[in-house]
Amino acid sequence: MTDTIEIMLNGEPRRVPAGGTLDDLLRHLELDARMVVVEHNRGIVRRPRLGEVAVAAGDAIELVHFVGGG
Amino acid sequence: MATHDTALEIGGRAFRSRLMVGTGKYASNEAMVRAIDASGAEIVTVAVRRVNLDRTREESILHHLPADRYFLLANTAGCYTADEAIRYARLAREAGFNDFVKLEVIGDKETLLPDTDGLLAATRTLVQEGFQVLAYTNDDLITALRLEEAGAAAVMPLASPIGSGLGLLNPFSIRTIKRRLGVPVIVDAGVGTASDACVVMEQGVDGILMNTALAEAKDPVRMAEAMRLAVDAGRAAFLAGRMPRREIAMPSTPSSGMLDP
Numbered sequence: 001m002t003d004t005i006e007i008m009l010n011g012e013p014r015r016v017p018a019g020g021t022l023d024d025l026l027r028h029l030e031l032d033a034r035m036v037v038v039e040h041n042r043g044i045v046r047r048p049r050l051g052e053v054a055v056a057a058g059d060a061i062e063l064v065h066f067v068g069g070g
Numbered sequence: 071m072a073t074h075d076t077a078l079e080i081g082g083r084a085f086r087s088r089l090m091v092g093t094g095k096y097a098s099n100e101a102m103v104r105a106i107d108a109s110g111a112e113i114v115t116v117a118v119r120r121v122n123l124d125r126t127r128e129e130s131i132l133h134h135l136p137a138d139r140y141f142l143l144a145n146t147a148g149c150y151t152a153d154e155a156i157r158y159a160r161l162a163r164e165a166g167f168n169d170f171v172k173l174e175v176i177g178d179k180e181t182l183l184p185d186t187d188g189l190l191a192a193t194r195t196l197v198q199e200g201f202q203v204l205a206y207t208n209d210d211l212i213t214a215l216r217l218e219e220a221g222a223a224a225v226m227p228l229a230s231p232i233g234s235g236l237g238l239l240n241p242f243s244i245r246t247i248k249r250r251l252g253v254p255v256i257v258d259a260g261v262g263t264a265s266d267a268c269v270v271m272e273q274g275v276d277g278i279l280m281n282t283a284l285a286e287a288k289d290p291v292r293m294a295e296a297m298r299l300a301v302d303a304g305r306a307a308f309l310a311g312r313m314p315r316r317e318i319a320m321p322s323t324p325s326s327g328m329l330d331p
Binding site: 009010011012014029031035036037039044046062063064065066067068069070 | 120
C-alpha cells in the first residue's frame with residue numbers, strides 16, 4: 001500500500017500517490033502530457049519541467065486543455 | 071475569393087480566409103469538422119477549460135483539428151476580470167501553438183457585453199508579454215481607438231450580442247471604427263445568417279468571426295458554405311464600390327428616342 005497525499009486537483013480535494021512529480025501525476029491520471037497544460041500553485045509548469053516538479057500535500061493543481069469555444 | 075484583394079494580415083501573419091469560426095455548441099465533433107471544412111476558415115477559435123477527470127481519456131478538441139491545417143486562436147471566454155483573462159491567455163499559450171489570443175473580458179452575464187476597462191488593462195499586460203491580442207469589444211469607437219493604442223493586433227467589435235443572431239445593428243459604428251483604425255477590424259458575434267455576413271463585409275471590415283450561426287443552423291455544413299460565399303460576396307461588393315443611395319427613382323433605360331404619344 002503506497003502512501004498518499006491530498007492535493008486540490010481542478011478545484012476538488014483528491015488523494016494521489018505520495019513522492020511523485022507532476023509527470024507522475026499525469027501518468028497516474030492516464031493523461032497525455034502533450035494535450036494538457038499544468039498549473040501548479042498558480043504558476044504554469046512547462047512540459048519539459050513536469051518531471052522535475054514534486055507534488056506536495058496541499059498543492060493546488062489545475063489541468064486544462066482546449067475545448068470547443070467561440 | 072475576390073479578385074485583386076490583399077491578404078488579411080494580423081500580427082505580422084497573412085491569412086487566406088476572412089471568415090473565422092468557433093468550435094462551440096456543435097451537436098458532434100464530426101458535424102463541427104465538416105462545417106469548418108465547408109466554411110473555408112483558417113482561423114478557428116478554441117477555449118481553455120479544466121480536463122474532466124471523471125471521464126477518463128476525454129478527448130481534447132485538438133484531436134479533431136489538425137494543427138497544420140488550422141490556425142488555432144484561443145479565447146478567454148467566460149472571464150469577468152482582467153486578471154482571470156490574463157491567466158487563461160497564459161494557459162492557452164502553453165496549450166497551443168502561437169502567441170495569438172482572442173481576448174474577452176465580459177462585464178455582464180445577461181448581455182455578455184465587454185468590460186472595456188478590464189479589456190484595456192488585460193490588453194496592455196498581454197501585449198507586454200508578447201501576445202498578439204485580438205480584442206473582442208463593443209461597437210464603440212473610443213474603446214476601439216484605445217485598444218489600438220494599447221497595442222492590440224486586431225479589434226473585434228460585435229455586430230450584436232454574442233449568440234443573438236440579430237445581425238449588424240449599427241453599420242455606422244462599424245464603418246467608423248474601420249475608417250479610424252489602422253489595425254484590422256474583425257466583426258465578432260451577432261451574425262445569424264448569410265445576409266448578415268454579407269452586410270458586415272460590405273462595411274469594409276477585414277473579416278468576421280462567427281460560431282453560433284453555424285453550430286445552431288439546422289444544417290451547419292450548408293450554412294458554413296453559405297457563409298463562405300456571403301463573406302466573399304460582401305468583400306467583393308465592398309471592393310467594387312456600391313452605387314450611391316438615392317431617395318428618388320432614376321430610369322435605367324434611355325428616356326430619349328421614345329415614340330410620339
